[in-house]
Amino acid sequence: MVWALASIGRVFLDFLASTGRLILFFFQSLIQGLKPPYYFRQLFHQFWEIGYLSLPVVGLTALFTGMVLALQSYTGFSRFNAEGAIASVVALSMTRELGPVLAGLMISGRIGAAMAAEIGTMRVTEQIDALATLSTNPQKYLIMPRLLAGIAMLPLLVLVADIVGIFGGYVVSVYRLGFNPASYLKQTFDFVEVGDFTSGLIKAAFFGFIIALMGCYHGFNSKGGAQGVGKATTYAVVSSSILILIANYFLTALLF
């Protein structure tokens, strides 16, 4: 009994210590990042990496999600003659929930892993030490541009995902299920409000922050060679994916 309580206590203390280190890491990066000089070249490079290069992954995910959503909704709604609601269901699901969450999870796998691997490799090959000796604060140079790019790019990617997902639903509904194109579009525009889009975009900004922070944190603190970098990558993807799902609930409750 005592042994079990001690184990729970140890796990809880480890959790608190890890959370403390993460918060400290964020604030150190923030304080350093607010001071000049600012690394705009690094920032634009991250915009390109996170934003532009993720478009195919996010676009394909959203397209097929929208298409499947239309098919599944039709199967369910046709049982009680509510096929007419498919357009609004697809649009609302994509903008409020599936767009941000699926884009977040996909970007977590693509970008969070890449950040952890790149920064982790820099750590174990002494490149981060080299940065410090070259009079460049590593957190300012490596972390801040990634955090800013994550926060800025995820909403743009989610906006693209929303549009592509709704388009996917439209294609299946019109060309497979025989819906009238004009009435499908009218229903979509009638039911979707600006708030549906903005709530998804706000979620996306938080998810972008989570992905970048976890990728950078685990990469920056990796140790032990290739195995350490591998672990850092795994931790980054797993922790950011879980945090995205947890944050999604609280943000949904807040923005509902």
Next chain:
Amino acid sequence: MTPKFTLKNIKKSFGHKHVLQGVNLEVFTGESMVIIGGSGTGKSVLLKCLLGLIQVDSGSIKMDGKDILEESLTQHEERLQDIGVVFQGSALFDSLKVWENVAFRLIHAQHMDRKQAKQIALQKLSAVGLSESVAELSPAEISGGMQRRVALARAIATQPHILFFDEPTSGLDPIFSSVINDLIRRSVQDLGATAITITHDMNSARHIGDRIAMLYDGKIVWCGPAHEIDNCDNPYVQQFIHGLPTGPIQLETDIRHVA
């Protein structure tokens, strides 16, 4: 003569592993000090303590009479501006071209125009025997020996007065090692710099060093002029420089700290 660096009773442990157990050392202005010692004896840790990349547990490190352990972050960053470092694995930035690596401090810390910085980078690359064609390549496209030269060019790009070399010839063949040794010797002399090199390569130590110190069991067990090392009667030094399997040096078999 004023010491550039004064290390007094430096101690550093990682958990139960006591890496540095009271290091005392003086390095004088303009001299080239080489610290030798077996693998895992804490040479790299000592170098990182001097750079401020690792915090020591106790003791004092003075540079020009000022305790660097009490300096603020700004003072620390200012101090690093006059220091060039060549890391063991070169530590070149993969995402940047060779010339951008060399010009890194000029562009990012001294805010020099990229064109002007590139010209200086090309001059430094030429000084270490590399042609302009190498400048546009990425570090992954050049050999280990060339990477080490690029790392040296990066370290001397801003003409610092202090140079640190961490195992500068490890992993290189004897010819490349000699080239790097010559380049280090020449760079130190040209800049009039104070240099601290850590190595277990005795050829390198004899060639680069004015004085040599031997680190064993977390302490300096011998320190003297480079030309005296072969004739000294210290049993640790004799075992180390002749590579004898038996003697006072106990081979480390426990887990090495990964800094």
